Structure formats: C-alpha cells, structure tokens
Amino acid sequence: MKVTFILPAIGRKKGEKYLKSWLMEPLTIAVMNTLLPEDVEREFYDDRIESINYDTDTDLVLITVETYTAKRAYHIAKEFRSRGKKVVLGGYHVTLMPDEAAGHCDAIMINNCGDNMRELIGDLKDGCLKERYAGTPCIDYKMADRSIYADKQKKYLPVSLVETGRGCYHNCEFCSIAKYYGSRYIHREVKDIIAEMKACRHKLFFLVDDSIFSDKAFARELFIEIKKLKVTWTTQITLDIARDDETLKLMRDSGCSMVLIGFESINQDNLKQMNKEWTQRLGERDDLIERIHAAGISIYASFVFGFDEDNEESFRRTLEFTRKHEFFVIAFNHLLTFPNTDIYNGFKEEGRLICDKWWLQEGYTFGTISFVPRQVTAEELRALCRKYKKKFFKFGSIIKRGIVCFKRTKNPLINFAYWFINILFHFEVDKRIGIPVGENLDGEPVSG
Ligand code: B12
Numbered sequence: 244m245k246v247t248f249i250l251p252a253i254g255r256k257k258g259e260k261y262l263k264s265w266l267m268e269p270l271t272i273a274v275m276n277t278l279l280p281e282d283v284e285r286e287f288y289d290d291r292i293e294s295i296n297y298d299t300d301t302d303l304v305l306i307t308v309e310t311y312t313a314k315r316a317y318h319i320a321k322e323f324r325s326r327g328k329k330v331v332l333g334g335y336h337v338t339l340m341p342d343e344a345a346g347h348c349d350a351i352m353i354n355n356c357g358d359n360m361r362e363l364i365g366d367l368k369d370g371c372l373k374e375r376y377a378g379t380p381c382i383d384y385k386m387a388d389r390s391i392y393a394d395k396q397k398k399y400l401p402v403s404l405v406e407t408g409r410g411c412y413h414n415c416e417f418c419s420i421a422k423y424y425g426s427r428y429i430h431r432e433v434k435d436i437i438a439e440m441k442a443c444r445h446k447l448f449f450l451v452d453d454s455i456f457s458d459k460a461f462a463r464e465l466f467i468e469i470k471k472l473k474v475t476w477t478t479q480i481t482l483d484i485a486r487d488d489e490t491l492k493l494m495r496d497s498g499c500s501m502v503l504i505g506f507e508s509i510n511q512d513n514l515k516q517m518n519k520e521w522t523q524r525l526g527e528r529d530d531l532i533e534r535i536h537a538a539g540i541s542i543y544a545s546f547v548f549g550f551d552e553d554n555e556e557s558f559r560r561t562l563e564f565t566r567k568h569e570f571f572v573i574a575f576n577h578l579l580t581f582p583n584t585d586i587y588n589g590f591k592e593e594g595r596l597i598c599d600k601w602w603l604q605e606g607y608t609f610g611t612i613s614f615v616p617r618q619v620t621a622e623e624l625r626a627l628c629r630k631y632k633k634k635f636f637k638f639g640s641i642i643k644r645g646i647v648c649f650k651r652t653k654n655p656l657i658n659f660a661y662w663f664i665n666i667l668f669h670f671e672v673d674k675r676i677g678i679p680v681g682e683n684l685d686g687e688p689v690s691g
C-alpha cells in the first residue's frame with residue numbers, strides 16, 4: 244500500500260517564485276507521516292517547490308487544505324481522481340467547510356488525526372472507505388517524522404517547527420482557531436516536546452502553539468526544560484504573559500527572544516466588536532509591552548484592519564503606536580472572513596460579503612477584500628494596508644529598529660533573523676498583493 248501526501252500552494256504570480264516567507268517546513272505532513280501504520284510506503288509532493296506527478300503509482304492521496312489553498316487542493320484532487328486514485332482531504336478548511344470539501348474527494352477527515360489515520364488506512368485496505376472520518380481536537384503523537392521531507396530541507400527557511408499546544412481559551416470573533424477548538428487549549432507532554440526539539444536540525448525554533456501561556460503550569464515546566472537545550476525560540480502568545488514577571492523571566496532565560504502577539508487593533512470599539520476587549524482589561528497596554536521588551540524579548544506585533552471603526556486615521560495611529568514601541572516586525576493585514584467564523588456569519592447576515600466563497604472565486608487574488616468595510620471602500624482598505632506596510636518597512640525604519648533590537652537582545656541569531664525578516668518583508672509587501680489564488684502552479688518554474 245502506498246500513500247502520497249500533498250501540500251498545496253496558494254498560487255504564484257506568472258514567472259515568479261513562491262513567496263519566501265511562507266516557505267517553512269510542512270509540519271502537518273511530518274505529523275501525518277508519523278501517524279501512518281509502519282508498513283505503508285509513502286511519498287510527498289510540496290506544491291510550493293516542486294511539480295506534482297499526477298501519474299504516480301499510488302493507492303491513496305492525502306491532501307491538507309487551508310482556506311487559501313482550497314481552490315488548488317480541489318484541482319489537485321480532481322486530477323488524481325480522473326486517474327482513478329482515491330483522494331482524502333483534511334485540515335483547517337475541511338473542518339470549517341466539511342460539506343464543500345466532501346464534494347471534491349472520496350473521503351474527508353475533520354479535526355485532527357490520531358488513531359483515525361489507522362482506521363482510514365484499514366478501511367481502504369478492506370475496500371470500505373467511509374465518506375467521513377471525524378477526529379478530535381487531539382495531539383496524538385510522540386514525535387513528528389520529518390524524514391518525509393529530509394531531501395527538500397534546504398528549500399525551507401532554517402527554522403524548526405515543533406508543536407507544543409493547540410487552541411486558546413479566548414473566543415475572538417474572526418479566529419479560525421477559536422472555531423476549530425471551541426475555546427479549549429490542549430498541549431503535548433513536555434518530555435515529548437523536548438525529545439523532538441533535540442532531534443531537530445536547526446537551533447532556531449518556532450514553537451507551534453496558538454497561545455502558549457494558556458496553561459501556566461505547563462508553560463513554566465516547558466520553559467525550565469527548554470533552557471537546558473540552549474536554543475533560541477519564538478512562539479505565539481497573548482499579552483497577559485507580561486503580568487507574570489517570573490514566567491516572563493523563565494521564558495527569556497530559556498531562549499525565547501521574540502514572541503508574536505495579535506494586538507489586532509488599538510481601537511477599543513473594534514476590540515469589542517471582535518470579542519477581544521479582554522486585552523484592554525489586562526492593564527495599560529503600553530506598560531505591558533514595555534515589560535516584555537524590558538525582559539529582553541522582542542515582539543512581532545500583528546494588527547488587523549477592516550473593523551467597523553477603521554479608517555485612514557486608524558492606520559496613522561497604529562503606525563505611530565508601532566513606532567513608539569519599535570517592534571521587531573509587524574503585520575498589517577486586512578480582516579479575513581474565514582468561512583464559518585462568527586464574523587463571516589455576521590457579515591453574511593448583514594449582506595456585507597462581496598463574495599460568499601471568495602476562496603473559490605474565479606480570478607480572486609491574495610489581498611482582495613471580500614466584504615464591505617464600514618468607513619472606507621474595499622479598494623481603499625486594500626490600498627491602505629499596502630501604504631502603511633510600506634511606511635513601516637522603509638529602510639530608514641528597518642535600520643532604526645535594528646539598533647533598538649540589538650540593544651534589547653544581544654542574541655546573534657535573533658539579530659540575524661531581524662535583518663533577514665525585515666529586508667524580506669520590505670520586498671514582499673508588493674510581491675504578496677495580487678498573487679492569483681490557485682493559479683500558475685502546474686508547469687510553472689517551481690524552485691523556492
Ligand atoms: C506555522 C504556521 C504558518 C507558517 C507556515 C507553515 C508551513 N507549513 O509552511 C507561516 C508563518 C509561513 C504561515 C503562513 C500563513 N498562514 Co499559517 N499557521 C501556522 C500555524 C501556527 C501552525 C501550522 C502547523 O504546522 N500546525 C501543526 C499541524 C500538525 O496541524 P494541522 O496543520 O492542523 O494538521 C492536523 C489536522 O488539521 C489534520 N490534517 C491536516 N491536514 C490533513 C489532511 C488529511 C488528508 C488528513 C486526513 C488530516 C489532516 O491532521 C493534522 C495532525 O493532527 C497555524 C495555526 C495552528 N496552530 O495550526 C496557522 C494557520 C494554519 N495559518 C493560517 C493563515 C491564515 C496563514 C496565512 C494565510 C497568513 C497570511 N496572511 O499570510 C499564510 C499562508 C501560508 C501558506 N499556506 O502558504 C490560518 C489558516 C486558517 C484557515 N482557515 O485556513 C491558521 C490556522 C492560523 C489561524 N489563527 O487562523 N502559517
């Protein structure tokens with residue numbers, strides 16, 4: 244029995260390479276690989292960096308689907324099915340839109356994989372594949388098996404992704420994670436995480452977690468163990484970490500030099516609209532940021548624009564805010580109406596969706612606004628995101644912040660990462676906008 248894994252790409256501008264900053268190792272595939280029964284032969288095509296051989300001799304094609312890759316995933320599924328191959332789809336988008344996905348394959352899996360992967364393979368061997376497999380919000384593996392992409396490692400960014408936990412106690416209106424995990428948090432055993440980190444090839448880690456401070460006792464135990472490894476790492480966290488000086492110090496001492504925090508908006512009414520006003524209750528935001536910086540940890544600050552109170556003034560004020568705190572790096576993204584999230588359903592009811600299924604729409608490009616904002620037009624919102632990103636990633640700003648970064652943390656790896664990421668993002672502002680979703684992938688130049 245042979246299984247073929249596919250990671251679909253978002254899309255590519257004609258003649259251009261895939262966006263470099265998206266090219267991280269595909270942990271999803273490594274985890275699924277580890278969950279397959281030992282006697283199954285396996286292969287993997289990473290659509291972002293290589294051509295897919297649709298004529299490969301295989302018994303089962305497993306495709307992971309995110310909302311941005313859904314159109315491409317369905318196309319790939321069609322190609323394989325037209326050649327008589329069985330196709331199973333799974334991942335975030337499939338969990339959010341099971342009925343849609345089911346129309347494009349032989350079976351779907353919703354939620355996460357665990358024992359149900361063995362069940363699926365068993366059913367296929369017995370010729371009785373079911374149409375739906377329902378997983379649970381679980382993390383059912385000891386160590387992700389990266390051997391499946393060992394030959395492609397050089398094409399990925401030099402950072403190892405290791406999963407620590409999933410989900411989050413909060414319930415922000417626009418968030419796929421909140422929908423996927425129903426405001427729960429689950430985590431792996433600390434000893435498994437440490438064993439996996441020891442087996443990874445890079446000294447720089449991205450600990451995959453939606454909110455690593457969700458379980459304080461777990462976080463503290465983990466940080467104490469990571470410290471022994473003498474590595475540098477980053478993760479996603481909420482601002483409440485700043486209220487706990489002791490854990491913050493543990494985190495820094497364990498090698499955490501940068502954290503990604505979703506601020507989303509600096510406007511209180513917007514935060515209320517997105518069900519994230521709890522960040523305001525934590526205390527004075529400026530003070531919390533300063534505490535994190537004072538601990539020697541830099542911040543990747545993420546903002547989302549397009550909520551009802553947003554207009555050009557919000558961009559101006561947010562840019563000022565980012566300059567005041569000299570963040571390591573920022574994201575100024577437009578609001579994304581991911582399917583089946585509360586914001587998606589709300590906009591749909593209000594008749595504010597420009598296109599119901601933007602992810603499948605013919606001609607849809609990355610950066611296109613799929614809803615009608617309140618105070619600016621969709622086109623203005625798109626242009627404002629670009630304009631203010633450009634301002635943040637000007638070379639003058641990069642140099643100024645680079646000096647601050649060096650003063651905050653002397654870690655050479657994180658300083659190198661600073662210049663690499665900021666210069667990359669400087670050039671990628673325009674490269675991202677207009678990427679045709681699901682297009683120019685078959686037969687195009689593929690090297691990453
Ligand atoms: C690391 C990461 C990235 C990395 C890239 C990782 C990579 N592979 O190259 C970076 C930072 C570059 C990135 C970029 C983006 N990301 Co991202 N990312 C993540 C993150 C934090 C971890 C992904 C991961 O490795 N998870 C661990 C694996 C093991 O879990 P998994 O993928 O869910 O897989 C399990 C199940 O879903 C299931 N499963 C999955 N696929 C399949 C397939 C089959 C057949 C079966 C049976 C089962 C199955 O089994 C797996 C094991 O249990 C997730 C959030 C999260 N916690 O997962 C967001 C997330 C996936 N990203 C998201 C988004 C939106 C993006 C961007 C569009 C952001 C942007 N505006 O630029 C880009 C798109 C990049 C792209 N697709 O090319 C969203 C997707 C939402 C959605 N509805 O699709 C998520 C969920 C974050 C969020 N809060 O909403 N991302």
Ligand code: SF4
Nearest residue numbers: 411413414415418421
């Ligand atoms: S805090 Fe972050 S991960 Fe948690 S629900 Fe809100 S946006 Fe999602």
